[in-house]
Amino acid sequence: MTTAAQHPVRHVDVEHAPVSRAEDPATPGAGTVPDTVGxxxxLRLAYREAGDPAAPVLLLLHALGESSLSWDPLLDDLAALGYRVLAPDARGHGESERPGQYSYExxxxxxxxxxxxxxxxxxxxLAIVGHSMGAVTAALVTTALNAASPAAAEADATDATMAPVTRLVLEDAAPPRPGGPRFEPFDxxxxxxxxxxxxxxxxxxxRGDPDPAWWDDALRIEAPVLVVAGGPTSNVDQADLAELTDGVAHGRLVEIRVGHMVHDEAPDEFLAVVTDFLRR
Known part of the structure; x- marks a missing residue:
């Protein structure tokens, strides 16, 4: 791996149709988005970039509480594979805006x-690598762009000029499904x-009360999917990762036993596995 200096942060203003989610009456205000019809x-999003602007795009989506900085040490190595690598800060993270409204949608x-x-x-x-929170978003983006679910129409993503996802990497996470654990709020x-x-x-x-379509639509993904599992010390249910891998059309599971923060704890091994997958 290279040890290049930190990549500069850039900014872009994006705009999309309003997205809302019904409020759970049992937990008012949790995971909801106010009605924004109209x-x-x-939103202003921050991002880091490396590689040839004319090359195919590799999108890196970070974990909850992280930012594009978590991908910074890998940007040049991934760009050297022939990609324009883009790593945005999700809303509320890093140098992106903090609008106060948050959901996976x-x-x-x-x-x-x-x-x-x-x-x-x-x-x-377009290829996507997502870690934890970013992996869930990556799966939802993939199903939207590849027209595998009604999310495509909802997110206004059916424009034929948009790129379908050709490769998807999920780092130690899968879309949640109903029946999983409920999460108590943190102070x-x-x-x-x-x-x-x-x-x-x-x-x-x-995550404790997900849309059932998230899991079902993920299983319909036809693009090759690499799931990088963190092993028994991870806080993520590894059985879910194996089940998702088995359920998609072209799935591959690789275990790197360092826990949930795989690309932080084992960057060289993670890079080698992802490089092999992207080059296939």
Whole structure:
């Protein structure tokens, strides 16, 4: 791996149709988005970039509480594979705006709008690597762009100029499904954190009560899928990762036994596995 200096942060303004989610009456305010029918949602997103702007795009989506900085050490190595590598900060994270409204639907719509704004077209091609929260978003973006679910129409992503996903890497995460564990809200810490704290409990509530279509649609993904599992010390149910791998049309599971933060704890091994997958 290279040890290049940190890549500069860039910014882009994106806009997409409003996205809303019904409120759970049992937990008012958890994981909900206020009714925003009318004006489009506008958001300034930060991102880092490496590689040839004319090359196929590799999109890197980070974990909850992280930012594009977590991918920074890998950008040049991944760009050397022949990609334009783009690593955005999700809403509420890093240097992106903190609008106070958080859901996986919104993050999916943000990512689709980010791709559209940066001109990622069908002719160029698109691969996605997502870690944890970013893996869930990556799966939802894939099903939207590959027209595997009604999310495509909802997110206004059926434009033929948008790129379908050709390769998908899920790092130690899979879309949640009904019947999984419920997550109790965390208390807000008494010290500053580098992200907008309300997003934590909003997304945890959704993981405990997910849309059933998330899992079902993920199983319909036809693009090759690599699942990188963190092994027995991870806090993620590894059986779910194996089941998703077995359920998709072209799935491959690789275990790197370092826990949930795979590309942080074993960057060289992670890079080797992802490189092999992207080159197949």
């Amino acid at each position: 004006a489009p949602a506008r 919104l993050m999916t719509a943000d990512t689709l709008a980010f791709c559209a704004t940066l001109g990622i077209t069908a002719a160029g091609g 807000e810490p008494d010290h500053p954190v580098p992200f907008d704290w309300p997003l934590v409990n909003a997304l945890r509530a959704q």
